[in-house]
Amino acid sequence: MAEKVLMKGNEAIAEAAILAGCRHYFGYPITPQTEIAAYMAKKMPKIGGTFLQAESEIAAINMVYGVSSTGKRVMTSSSSPGISLKSEGLSYLAGADLPALVVNVQRGGPGLGGIQPSQSDYFQATRGAGHGDFRMIVLAPASVQEMAELTVKGFELADEYRMTSLILADGTMGQMMEPVSLDITVKPQPEKPWAVTGTKCARFHNSINSLSLVPEELEKFNSDRYERYAKVEANEAMAEEYMVDDAEVVIAAFGIAARVSKNAVNEARKQGIKAGLIRPITLWPFPKEVFADAAKHAKAFISVELSMGQMIEDVRLSTRCRVPVTLCNRAGGMIPSPEQVLAAIKQANGGEA
Amino acid sequence: MAKLTFKTDFCKGCGLCVDACPKKLLRLANEKINKKGHHPAEITDQSACVGCASCALMCPDCVIQVER
C-alpha cells in the first residue's frame, strides 16, 4: 500500500499538477485557493519550472494560453470572482482548441460575495464560462485524494480532447486536510504537432488562432469541436453511486454536499428508508445515464447543493422529469447539515419533514 | 544600370513609390487596371533609374524588386 501524506486539498492539487508534468503556473491571489499559488511559488523554482504572479486573472489565463500554445502542460487557479475575469481567456482557449487545467475553488457570490464555500458557479462551469459555443470538462472532487487524482486526470483529458479541464472545488475541499496517496499513474503526454515551437525553417508555420471570418469555415470548426465533445460525453462521464440499486429516494450531490449527503443516507437507511446517493464526479459531461437508470425505480430525487439550485436542472433533464426533483440547499457560504438532508429525504419519502 | 521588377497584382496604387523616387521616374498607370482593380505603379524610364530602392522601401506591399 502506497504511503500517505497529510495534505490540504489545495496543496494536493498543486503537488498532483507537478506529478502530471505541469511546470508552468500563473495566478493571482484570491481566497480560498491561494495555497495553490503559494505551493507553486515554493516548488516551481526548485524543479526548473515557472511560477509567476500575474498582474490580473486576465493576464494569468493569457499566460496559460501562451504556454499551452507551445504544447506544454500549464495551469492556473482561482476562486469565483477570478474565474469570471478568466472567462474571456476560457473562450479563446476553446476557440483555439488549446488544452489547459483551470481550478476554481468556489466561494459564495454573486459579486464579491464572501469567502466561505459555495457551489454557485455550477452554471458558469457547465454552461456559461464565456462567449460562444464551447464546453469545458468539469471535474468535481469530494476528497483530498480526488483533488490529486482528478488534477492528473484533468491534464490527461485536456490534452486528449484539446480543451480546458476545470476542477470545480469549493472552500471546504481546498482547506480540508486528509491523508493522500500520490502514487498516481500518469499517462505519457501525447504529441502536439499543432504547437508553436518555432518552425526550425523545416515546416509551414503553425498558427494558434480562434478567428475565422468565413461563416462556413467557422461553422465547420464548431461542428468538428462538438464532434469531439460528443466523444467526451460518450466516454468520460463519471459518477459514484452509493446504495442506489434499490433506492426510492435518490440524492444528487457533488463535492462537499455529497459528503454531507452520504451521512444522511446512512441515517435514513438506519431508519428504514431506502435512500441512495448519486455523486457526479464529472459535472460536464453530466452522468445522465446513471440518473436515467435510477429514475426507473426511484420515486423522488433531491438535489443537495450549496447554491440556490443549479445542478437540479441537470437532474431534472437527466431524469426527464419522470419523478419529482426537490432542492435541499444552503447558499452564501453556508453548508447543509446531515439533519437538513435527512429531513428532506423523509419528506420526499412521503413522511413528515 | 538598374532594373525594377513590379509584382503588379500586389500593387494597390497608393502612389507612395511615385513620391519617393528622387528622379521622378515612377507613375501610376491610369490606363491600366490590375487584378485588385487598382492603377498599378510602373517605371517610365528604366534606363534613368539608379537603383536607389527608395520606391521599394516606401512600398507597403513589397511590389518592387530592385536589381543593380
Next chain:
Amino acid sequence: MAVVFQKPKALADIPMHYCPGCTHGIIHRLVAEVIDELGIEGKTIGIAPVGCSVMAYNYFTCDMIEAAHGRAPAIATGVKRSDPENHIVFTYQGDGDLASIGMAETVHAAARNENITVIFVNNAIYGMTGGQMAPTSLPGQITQTSPYGRDPKLCGYPIRVCEMLSQLEGPEYLERVTVNSVANIRKAKKAIKKAFQNQIDGKGFSLVEVVSSCPTNWGMTPQAALKWIDDNMIPYYPLGVYKDRTAEQEAAK
C-alpha cells in the same frame, strides 16, 4: 546585376489586406527583414493583436499566435517562459490594443523586463472598427466617436506610451520612430533590429513605437497622411530613444 531589394523571406508571399498606402505593410516588412538578417525565423513566435493587424498571423512565415484584444504581452510572457533559450517572441500591437484595453498587460510586461520584443503601431485611431477615438488620438482629432474633435475635458489626453514606460525601472529599451519617409524607414529598421537583438542578448523588454498613418480613417490620401504625421503626430509624439539601459550603463562607466 544583383538583387539589392526584394521581399524578405520571413514575409509570406501573399497580398496583405491593408488599405492602399497603409504603413502596416512597411512595418511588417521591416520586422521580416530583421528576422531574416538575424537568422531567427525558425525560432521566432509572433503574437498578433486584435485590430487591423489581426491577420498578421498569415503574413509572417514564423509560428504565430492570435491573441485576445490587448493580451499579447501576457501570451508572449507564457510563450517566452515556456522555453526561454529557444523562443524569440515578438508582439505586434496597435494603439487600442496596447495602450487601451491591454495597458495593464503592457505595463506589467515592461515592469517585469520580460525578455520580449514589442512592435507598437501608433496611428492614433481604431482602424479595423472604422475609425473611432484611440487612447493616442490627438486633442481636437475628429473620429467617429469624437465627431466634434477629441475634447480633453471630456475624455482626457492621449497617452505617450514611451514616455510613460520610461519611468519604470524594468524595461531595457524604448524608442519611438516613424515610417513616413525613406530616411525614417531606415531609422525604424535599426530600432526594430536592436529590439530583437536585445532579446537575443537576454537584455529584456524592448518596445519600438512606430508612429504610423491611417489614410482611410484619417480621411486623406496616403501622401497627405504621411505629411500629417510630420505636422501633427510628431509634435505630440517626439521621435527618439526614451530608454536604453545598456547605453546608459556604458555612458556611466
